[in-house]
Every structure is written in C-alpha cells, then in structure tokens.
Amino acid sequence: MKLVIINYGAGNIQSIKFAFKRLGVDAVLSxxxxxxxxxxxxxxxxxxxxSSAMxxxxxxxxxxxxxxxxQPVLGICLGMQLMCKHSTEGDTTGLGIFDVSVTKFSNSVKVPQxxxxxxxxxxxxxxxxxxxxxxxxxxxSFYAPKCEELIAETMYDVKYASALQKDNFYGVQFHPEKSGLVGEQVLKNFLQM
Known part of the structure; x- marks a missing residue:
C-alpha cells in the first residue's frame, strides 16, 4: 500500500509518520x-x-x-479545517470539500482547547x-459547527463537529497520532478503507 502525507510545511508530519510506522506502513512525504x-x-x-497554510x-x-x-483522504486538525469552505482565522477561503465554515470558540472558554x-x-x-x-x-482554537457531514462530535463551549465525512474525504479535528490506542484504531480503520 502506498500512503502519501501531503507535504506543505504542516507541523505534525513526523508524529503522523511515526504513528503509521508503528502500524507497519512507511508513509511517503510528498x-x-x-x-x-x-x-x-x-x-x-x-x-x-x-491563511498561511492555504x-x-x-x-x-x-x-x-x-x-x-x-482515493480515501484523511484531513487531520488544520487539514480538516482547510477542507471546509471558509475559516474566520485570517478570513480564509478553504477547499470547499465540506460545506461548513470554521469559526473561533467564544471568549467564555480557554483557547486553544x-x-x-x-x-x-x-x-x-x-x-x-x-x-x-x-x-x-x-x-x-477554531472549530467546525455541527453540519450535515458530521460523523463525530465533541463538547467544548458548544457541541461541534470533531469529525466530518463526504464521499472519500474524511476529516478529524483531533490528533489520532497522539490519541493512544483509540487514535491508532482510527488510523488502522483508515488504512483498511
């Protein structure tokens, strides 16, 4: 199986690479x-x-x-947010895969979560x-509100979409590569799709 991690200067690439290596898959950075x-x-x-990532x-x-x-594509954290149509962070137009706009948590909670x-x-x-x-x-600090493409939700200030799916595109706000055995299971499940 050929697994490619899109290389555009994102910060969590090495930990993702190591997580897949633990699962027996050598990911290619490209x-x-x-x-x-x-x-x-x-x-x-x-x-x-x-905005700088876009x-x-x-x-x-x-x-x-x-x-x-x-093919199956998994967006992680900011990757998922950029798959949405817009983010209020830097007034950024996203890729528009998910029909939802990312917004910032209110001042009533500590950010970032x-x-x-x-x-x-x-x-x-x-x-x-x-x-x-x-x-x-x-x-x-930013989140995708609940929407039609929601496949998991989390409560922090509000209930928001912690995972999205549309067709072959999946997005998770959490970091599966840093989420222990359950995160590892998410990555295994993705590999088996």
Missing part, C-alpha cells in the same frame, strides 16, 4: 501531484494558521489537486471498534 494522485491513501495534515497550498497548486482526489476530550455520536467506518465517548487529544 508535494508532487503525480505521486499524490498515485497513492492508495492520502493524509492531509495540519498544525498552524489557516497560501502554501495555492503556491504549489495543491489547493486545486486535493479536492479532485478519488488543549488536551483530552470525549468524541461521541460516532457514525462512520472510521470509528469501527471504537467505543462511544472515547477520549481523543485535541489542540485548537
């Missing part, structure tokens, strides 16, 4: 369109700020490529074998 298109599975990682994607043409991919939180309403093969209300590791 920004080459042909190599990404030829992959069996694609990871769209992300740690950072939305600028990097536009500079390399990856903003046009990613929405056309037909850092640490373990429950993920519930699990509704996808991505969560096969994962108990309802499992804890995942999250670090973020």
């Amino acid at each position: 920004d080459d369109a042909e190599e990404i298109k030829a992959a069996d599975k694609v990871i769209f990682p992300g740690v950072g700020e939305a 600028a990097k994607l536009r500079d390399t043409g990856l903003d046009k490529l990613i929405p056309t991919l037909t 850092i640490g373990w939180n429950e993920v519930s309403n699990l509704n996808s093969p991505l969560f096969e074998g994962i108990p309802e209300n499992s804890h995942m590791y999250l670090v973020h």
Whole structure:
C-alpha cells in the first residue's frame, strides 16, 4: 500500500509518520501531484494558521489537486479545517470539500482547547471498534459547527463537529497520532478503507 502525507510545511508530519510506522506502513512525504494522485491513501495534515497554510497550498497548486482526489483522504486538525469552505482565522477561503465554515470558540472558554476530550455520536467506518465517548487529544482554537457531514462530535463551549465525512474525504479535528490506542484504531480503520 502506498500512503502519501501531503507535504506543505504542516507541523505534525513526523508524529503522523511515526504513528503509521508503528502500524507497519512507511508513509511517503510528498508535494508532487503525480505521486499524490498515485497513492492508495492520502493524509492531509495540519498544525498552524489557516491563511498561511492555504497560501502554501495555492503556491504549489495543491489547493486545486486535493479536492479532485478519488482515493480515501484523511484531513487531520488544520487539514480538516482547510477542507471546509471558509475559516474566520485570517478570513480564509478553504477547499470547499465540506460545506461548513470554521469559526473561533467564544471568549467564555480557554483557547486553544488543549488536551483530552470525549468524541461521541460516532457514525462512520472510521470509528469501527471504537467505543462511544472515547477520549481523543485535541489542540485548537477554531472549530467546525455541527453540519450535515458530521460523523463525530465533541463538547467544548458548544457541541461541534470533531469529525466530518463526504464521499472519500474524511476529516478529524483531533490528533489520532497522539490519541493512544483509540487514535491508532482510527488510523488502522483508515488504512483498511
């Protein structure tokens, strides 16, 4: 199996690579369109700020490529947020794969949300074998509100979409690569799709 992690300067690439290595898969880091298109599975990682991340994607043409991919694609954290149509972080136009706009948590809670939180309403093969209300590791100040593409939700200030799916595109707000055995199971499930 060829697994490609899209390389556009996102911050959590090495930990994702190590997580897949523990599962016996050597992921390839690439920004080459042909190599990404030829992959069996694609990871769209992300740690950072939305507008600068989108600028990097536009500079390399990856903003046009990613929405056309037909194999399973998993967006992680900022990767998931950039798959949405818009983010209020830097007033950023996203890739438009998910029809939802990302917004910032209110001032009534501490941001960023850092640490373990429950993920519930699990509704996808991505969560096969994962108990309802499992804890995942999250670090973020912006979130996707509940919407039609929701496949998991989390409560922090409001109930929001902690995972999204549309066709072959999956997005998780949490970091499966840092979420212990349940996070590892999410990655295994993705590999088996």
